[in-house]
Amino acid sequence: MFKVTTLDAEFELLPDESLLAGLERTNHAVEYQCRSGYCGSCRVKLLAGRVSYREMPMAFIAEGEVLACCCVLESDVAVACCLRADEADGKGGE
16 A cells, blocks of 8 residues: 655555545545546646556646546655645534
């Protein structure tokens, strides 16, 4: 399991969990639509670490960006993603 560091938190991915699913599970503000690399909505900046793809996604990926829905972590990573506003404010689901 690899460690993911965001702008607000750190967590470990669960076995067979995508980066997108891990970000959702830990209440990070990440957009998505297709969950398969076609739309590019889940694009985040990769600040550190290495990822690969089982198949090259259809969506455009600029240098230093990854698609959280379909990238495969090859090491611990740091990504530019924040907690959802209600989590960052400490309100949780209140």
